[in-house]
Amino acid sequence: MGVSIQEAAKISPSPRQLAWQGLEFYAFVHFTVNTFTDMEWGLGDESPSLFAPSELDAEQWVAACQAAGMKGLILTCKHHDGFCLWPSAYTEHSVKSSPWRGGQGDLVREVSDACRKAGLKFGVYLSPWDRHERSYGDSPTYNAFFLNQLRELLTNYGEVFSVWFDGACGEGPNGKRQVYDWDAYYSLIRELQPNAVISVCGPDVRWCGNEAGHTRTSEWSVVPAAMQDNEKIHENSQQVDDGEFAKRVSSEDEDLGSRDVLARAAQAIWYPAETNTSIRPGWFYHAAEDDRVKTTDQLMELYERTVGGNSTFLLNLPPDTRGLLHENDVARLRELGERIRRTYGTDLAAGAAVRGSAEKDEPHGAQRITDGDRSTFWQAPEGVEQAELVIELGDERTFDRVVLAENICEGQRIERFRLEASSSSSGDEDWRPLYEGTVVGYKKICRLAETTARRLRLTIDESRWSPTLSGFGVYRSTAVEG
Incomplete structure (x- = not known):
């Protein structure tokens, strides 16, 4: 049973x-x-x-x-x-x-x-x-x-x-x-x-x-x-x-x-x-x-x-x-x-560099989450249930939405995650909490207070077997000048 x-x-x-x-x-x-x-x-x-x-x-x-x-x-x-x-x-x-x-x-x-x-x-x-x-x-x-x-x-x-x-x-x-x-x-x-x-x-x-x-x-x-x-x-x-x-x-x-x-x-x-x-x-x-x-x-x-x-x-x-x-x-x-x-309409993380703490192999590397292709995905190795991904936005960006997507062709696996932001331009990153969530599935829209940052960190704290992610998007809900 x-x-x-x-x-x-x-x-x-x-x-x-x-x-x-x-x-x-x-x-x-x-x-x-x-x-x-x-x-x-x-x-x-x-x-x-x-x-x-x-x-x-x-x-x-x-x-x-x-x-x-x-x-x-x-x-x-x-x-x-x-x-x-x-x-x-x-x-x-x-x-x-x-x-x-x-x-x-x-x-x-x-x-x-x-x-x-x-x-x-x-x-x-x-x-x-x-x-x-x-x-x-x-x-x-x-x-x-x-x-x-x-x-x-x-x-x-x-x-x-x-x-x-x-x-x-x-x-x-x-x-x-x-x-x-x-x-x-x-x-x-x-x-x-x-x-x-x-x-x-x-x-x-x-x-x-x-x-x-x-x-x-x-x-x-x-x-x-x-x-x-x-x-x-x-x-x-x-x-x-x-x-x-x-x-x-x-x-x-x-x-x-x-x-x-x-x-x-x-x-x-x-x-x-x-x-x-x-x-x-x-x-x-x-x-x-x-x-x-x-x-x-x-x-x-x-x-x-x-x-x-x-x-x-x-x-x-x-x-x-x-x-x-x-x-x-x-x-x-x-x-x-x-x-x-x-x-x-505009993904501020499109093409952004990504660093991952764990990935299954090169075809499923962390960079796949910002390539704009839903058919490609990052995946942690078999048996790994926690992972960390850092998304480099480059210049400071102002946003209030983060959109996550699992590769549901491999099932629904993420059970608990959190997002943090850093505006540090040096290696001494000062991470501040933005959001805590549970499941992701096909699409998860994380609505945030307006935030300005150079990089974001996604930490998957609980998952079922090896988690996946096919998309990570960053957006602003109001028009931004410049």
Whole structure:
């Protein structure tokens, strides 16, 4: 019983998980009849005639995502109300029964084409819970129906980077509850879209545990295998639209992958975190929330905590009844993108000389961490769990961000580290503490008080077997003259 540290250190992501993690920041788009009824959860009895966006422009959505620096978009192709944004052959409750585009429209097609044209990845959300479909609750019949709809989405719209399932599980229109055939759903996705990650209620990407944008101090990607089933358990699913679920933060789940946790686990897996929240209080558009769009400061705070905390950031953008992202949302996204580019556009440590206390061999020497190439990396010798790296910035530099990245192809290994700075121009270095952290993973953004220094020292105090580092960047969050 128990997973050893050596075993945990060797667990690494699949190619699909690695590609997904590299996206870092992408959009959720919630859009359906709820947009026109001013509801968060539809009842399933809404008339398709309600779906009538007057100016829908998927390219406007995509342009706003690009302005923010996002690299993908996941569309709610069918939410709990059962209304399909594509002309499904298996139900009349879809865009083909609406006045939009004269009943000839296919929103999934328009969004997937707009993403492909702009170079964004496209993903699909398909709610297993369907409050409209009469067969829901007749488990074998409904599972066949759901698989047919899933097959449509996975075969007609090009490559899909993510299939996003939530675990909401309530009654259908017949008063019955459904038993979802998750294994059959997963098997079909692997067959038709082998490069797609299956998220949240799936084996590839883990829900961070809340919809409030909360992130853990230590976000482990290597966790007990039993966590894969957490969101699929019916008793834990969201069954009431009372607004409380979006606020839930479970402190008891703060530690998911420490040595103590793994020592009690039968098996560990690579199961990385995604953090999802909305740019507004609601997931769907409500005119009353036009003045409640998150500020640029709030969005930047979320971005740095999530992407910079070994998670990805899935930010929801709800189009309005016109079928456009509201002007306030678009402005915030543009401002956020400008802030990100201004902060992280110039690496003050690019090409800096590095001295290391330990390295595996010359191809994995300390200089690899500042070469700007994520595929190269420094690694300590086998069995070494502590190490020290000194980064020479040359002239004095002023900064307030340090970005670290492990080579996660070799696993997640760093458990505790600290940063120090020195302004000494002689050999008598006077090191002053800057930051203490725990895990690094794919990316760790260390936010510091504004500091001026000639060199930085990274000390890895605890790690699993031999630690690695593929990147060490130094940045300033405000423009610097000269």
